[in-house]
Amino acid sequence: MADTALETNPVTNASGVNTKGDAFSSFNVDDFAVPGGRDEDWRFISLRRIRGLHNASFAPVAEANISVEAPAEVAVETVAPDDARLKAAGAPVDRVAAQAFTSAKSGTIVSIPADAELTEPVTITVTGAGDEVTTFGTVLIESGANSSATVVVRYAGTGTHADNVNWVIGDNSRVYAVVDTQWDDDAVHLGAQSIVVGRDATLRHTVAGFGGEVTRMTPRVKFTAPGGDVELTGVYFADDGQYIENRLLVDHSVPNCRSNVMYKGALQGDKASAKPDARTCWVGDVLIRAEALGTDTYETNRNMVLTDGARADAIPNLEIETGEIAGAGHAATVGRFDDEQLFYLRARGIPEKEATRLIIRGFFNEVLNKIPVESVRDELIARVSGELEQANL
Template identity: 45%
Template structure:
């Protein structure tokens, strides 16, 4: 497979959070399909500050096996699927890797599974990925929503795997697309997923990430606006148990005028060494006048010994915008909420469960699939039962 490389300029951002160390300007990071263009993973790199290479289970190696698990798809009439190579125009149509595990998966998956959503109709797609292999493997998926399409695509990851995954999301002009990625692996799985979206004129993307199962799960999601009028809503929900590491990295690239983005991620943590990381990067370039953006992260720590890192980053290169802001907070139960519920005859344990349900339900309700909503709600109930909260 031929390699494509985009050489970076050099520079530091004018705005950074966490540890007081400036980060590299977001759009200047190297992008390449060749894993050799990326150095070994090191905590000196901002994107690997929290996650060491040993937790990746070999997904940073030069080569990986191709994914051999099951990939089952159900879809509406008119949706087409095919395995395609790099000669297909959709291959790389949403972007290329900008870190080592993503490049390793790109080079190791010789073909991509392309799901084409037809124009001018409403469609539903569900892709169930399951595995029972402990061998580090690679998978490449492409979702291509044609102009004026309206669709919901659900990616459902289950079983046991050590998986490096690239997901490309192409949203055509005037299309409306919802993509839901569920990580519900068993306790020993490792999953590194890079999900890149590119939006056309007046298009809308709702991207939802739900991470519940797995020893180490890292989802790096990005949205790039290519034409005016784009709108993205990036939502996420995660629940970490003892010893579990869940990381979400977001990037919104406002490169053109008059686009809107909203980012809302919520997480709950319980148990010793439960660890979550959320990093949200928003870039407003000089040409992106009229931008309207806001990002929010909230974490609820249910027990001692849990840790949540939350790092919002906002880079603004023009003052001619509608609005830009961010907020993050991590804390324990609101004593006033608990008192209010207990004063109405609800036990403390049930009051705590009601608070957690309400906290996470905001994200679950954004999924337009009743069966999936019920399943996720039951998963949260099971987590709470396990902890006795």
């Protein structure tokens, strides 16, 4: 009987490297294999719902609509997609991000000069190009040494979009960043963010996820010198038909840096809806390398499931290669709101529905109150209230 060769399709259920901080990276999409639904980095998202962004079967490519409003001292440039400066924060680590870099028709560079103290925020707005087209974007935000700035990145409209929004945080600079994915309900967006933090630099980075049909944000932080201080915070609220994923990495590779991660999410659904159930996924990786002495880090993810059928996955990971650290820890929860708090409020005459909404608002406000721009903070608080008004609680 003749021998028969057995063909196999391997599943990349492991990274193939020592740590996630050492993941393969490239600016060329052809260097990445097409991911499958069982691959570790893609096993939660439905590849069928991301409109071919992962395997190049996407709709024709259109120019991304990216606009920037900034104080006069900020330099804003539209550059060729192969401009070497766009590579300053490092190469993509997944195929969709590499596709975005390969296929973007132009790049945007926003430069905050050294020693600048901006009193008004920089606002970068990405507007979807609509149905039947796909857009890709590459944006670099760089802060000069000893500068201070607030940068708001807004997404609006509808369409299919993938991008790299990267950050180079200069020595002793302070950047307050808000990334607001307020897409229309039928938008699909996969966004990668590479963040490089310099000596004694401070970054406060908040992601707000309320819109879109499918959204996936993947910030990756790398410290390049001692003294860096990073806080990554996020809020998200998923309804029927929505999938929201936040997948992040903080790579401590130098001594005496600090990081804190806090993401909070809520989910609600409608049993009568024909849409897929609301679903969220949060994966938080913190790596402390052997040389990262004196690291201080903690990560938290809290999820509040408001109705039956909704599902939240929460996966914190902490890799520690040295015991000479100031502290490290993580926590994650998925559950309903606190019944004791509800009882306390009802005992004081507050109706159950209003008491429930007060608890949920307080749940989110711990993150939202950290946003330094009052108008943005108030808008997001109002958005949470709007979600609760529509909720069948």
